[in-house]
Amino acid sequence: MELVLPGIGLVFWMSLVFILLLVLLKKFAWKPILGALKEREGEIMSSLMMAKETKMQMEQLKAENEKLLVEARQERDAILVQANKAKDQIITDAKAKAQHEADRIVENSRMIIESEKRAAINEIKNQVAELSIAIAEKVLVAELSDKKKQSELVDKQLSQLNFN
Amino acid sequence: MILKKFWEGKAFVLTAIILLFFVFSFHSGMANEDLHAQNHDTTHQEAEAFDAGEMIFEHVLDAHDWHIADFAGHAISIPLPIILLDDQNKLHFFMSSKFEHGHASYNGFMLCKEGTNKGKIVPAIDGTMELDQSRAIPYDFSITKNVMAIFFSALLILLLFTSIAKSYKKRAGMAPKGIQSAIEVIILFVRDDIAKPSIGHHFEKYMPYLLTVFFFIVINNLLGLVPIIPGGANVTGNISVTLVLALFTFGITTISANKNYWTHMINMPGVPWWLKFPIPLMPIIEIMGMLTKPFVLMVRLFANILAGHIVILGFISMIFIFGALSPIGGYGVSIVSVAFSLFLSMLEILVAFIQAYVFTLLSALYFGMAMEESH
Numbered sequence: 019m020e021l022v023l024p025g026i027g028l029v030f031w032m033s034l035v036f037i038l039l040l041v042l043l044k045k046f047a048w049k050p051i052l053g054a055l056k057e058r059e060g061e062i063m064s065s066l067m068m069a070k071e072t073k074m075q076m077e078q079l080k081a082e083n084e085k086l087l088v089e090a091r092q093e094r095d096a097i098l099v100q101a102n103k104a105k106d107q108i109i110t111d112a113k114a115k116a117q118h119e120a121d122r123i124v125e126n127s128r129m130i131i132e133s134e135k136r137a138a139i140n141e142i143k144n145q146v147a148e149l150s151i152a153i154a155e156k157v158l159v160a161e162l163s164d165k166k167k168q169s170e171l172v173d174k175q176l177s178q179l180n181f182n
Numbered sequence: 183m184i185l186k187k188f189w190e191g192k193a194f195v196l197t198a199i200i201l202l203f204f205v206f207s208f209h210s211g212m213a214n215e216d217l218h219a220q221n222h223d224t225t226h227q228e229a230e231a232f233d234a235g236e237m238i239f240e241h242v243l244d245a246h247d248w249h250i251a252d253f254a255g256h257a258i259s260i261p262l263p264i265i266l267l268d269d270q271n272k273l274h275f276f277m278s279s280k281f282e283h284g285h286a287s288y289n290g291f292m293l294c295k296e297g298t299n300k301g302k303i304v305p306a307i308d309g310t311m312e313l314d315q316s317r318a319i320p321y322d323f324s325i326t327k328n329v330m331a332i333f334f335s336a337l338l339i340l341l342l343f344t345s346i347a348k349s350y351k352k353r354a355g356m357a358p359k360g361i362q363s364a365i366e367v368i369i370l371f372v373r374d375d376i377a378k379p380s381i382g383h384h385f386e387k388y389m390p391y392l393l394t395v396f397f398f399i400v401i402n403n404l405l406g407l408v409p410i411i412p413g414g415a416n417v418t419g420n421i422s423v424t425l426v427l428a429l430f431t432f433g434i435t436t437i438s439a440n441k442n443y444w445t446h447m448i449n450m451p452g453v454p455w456w457l458k459f460p461i462p463l464m465p466i467i468e469i470m471g472m473l474t475k476p477f478v479l480m481v482r483l484f485a486n487i488l489a490g491h492i493v494i495l496g497f498i499s500m501i502f503i504f505g506a507l508s509p510i511g512g513y514g515v516s517i518v519s520v521a522f523s524l525f526l527s528m529l530e531i532l533v534a535f536i537q538a539y540v541f542t543l544l545s546a547l548y549f550g551m552a553m554e555e556s557h
Binding site for chain 1: 222239260301302321323325328329332333339340343346347350351366369370389390419423426430505
């Protein structure tokens with residue numbers, strides 16, 4: 019019968035020890051252990067979340083970088099096109115300027131030539147005039163000896179003279 | 183080198199087991215022969231003969247001293263303090279060695295050796311071994327073998343878990359290490375597989391109790407399997423201990439019970455009125471159910487552990503029973519008995535965990551039921 023009948027002493031000591039054990043373990047073991055476990059779980063959770071977030075951020079950054087790259091490429095192309103255009107422009111401008119200069123030089127030369135020609139003509143004219151005067155003088159001198167012959171000579175001379 | 187390898191290898195373990203086998207069988211044979219010799223010498227042949235039932239009950243029951251071994255006809259045991267509260271509300275305090283293993287009375291008390299009060303401390307007529315009928319049996323608050331074992335296991339649990347808690351503080355935010363990681367698995371198991379699914383979102387409040395109960399039962403179950411002091415006391419296979427544990431579960435269940443629980447208890451909804459009035463059939467059944475739960479908890483743990491101890495002791499007793507018939511029989515049976523005891527001890531290790539799991543799980547389920555909201 020002793021086997022299945024609880025004894026008051028053992029019940030008393032068991033209750034006392036168990037209550038003490040429960041209280042002490044709760045304070046000095048379960049609280050710190052469960053707290054640490056919960057904390058660690060929270061840490062793992064937050065770490066995972068952070069990793070996920072970082073990954074997302076990385077992806078975003080990558081996409082942004084790609085976008086920037088594309089933009090840079092586009093800009094480069096645009097700059098190149100512009101540079102080409104500018105180059106062409108410069109070349110055409112230079113050509114035009116050169117042409118203009120050449121034209122100017124040619125014109126100048128022509129003008130100089132013209133003025134020189136004119137001067138030459140004028141000189142020729144003056145020469146001719148002097149020559150004419152000289153001739154006239156000679157003729158006059160000769161004609162003065164034979165009047166009729168003189169005048170004929172003048173006419174003839176004059177008609178033969180061609181200004182050009 | 184060879185020796186070192188041998189020491190580390192499986193060969194060592196095997197050899198050790200075989201050696202132990204021989205030592206045990208030799209010892210049992212010797213013991214039997216001693217018993218034989220005694221039997222022939224003493225006049226009380228029948229009383230001294232090996233009684234398996236008595237031996238087993240001596241081992242599974244509580245005792246006022248911690249019996250270690252018998253040597254040359256004398257019991258070697260550790261005396262334990264006796265604390266008695268007699269019918270005059272007077273406290274008596276002395277060591278159990280004063281009883282001389284039940285052969286002497288002391289201070290008007292003696293250890294009853296037979297009858298209905300067997301194993302209890304009863305009042306004795308001074309100086310004799312006669313029961314004093316005029317005085318009531320005193321309240322026995324002695325530090326018995328089981329109480330001592332409870333003290334020891336409680337101290338062990340306390341030291342173990344406070345040191346683990348310390349390592350959690352020391353290694354905060356780091357992975358567990360050593361015994362900490364071994365225990366953490368069990369703690370997480372109790373939390374995630376027992377408390378959380380059974381109780382629901384208020385489970386944290388009950389974690390200290392569930393963990394304490396689980397480890398108290400496991401450690402005492404395992405200590406009960408260790409045959410040498412301070413193990414070997416049948417703590418969890420004692421009805422008083424399981425009664426206290428079951429009462430704790432019952433008390434916590436009752437305290438945490440909500441209105442829904444009591445409504446179902448007293449006035450079960452959805453049941454025809456004539457089942458509740460004039461004869462309150464349903465309430466009676468419900469209240470019986472409420473009381474059955476802790477009762478079953480108490481009996482399950484008690485019976486499982488007790489049965490394990492009795493079966494193992496039974497196999498060991500077989501050596502002595504056969505040995506009493508013939509020494510050769512003792513040797514022969516010892517091989518089978520030790521093999522079976524070993525197997526059963528393994529099984530008992532498994533049972534130690536299973537019973538702790540079942541007790542904790544059912545406690546958690548009862549808490550969960552008590553807090554269930556109406557649906």
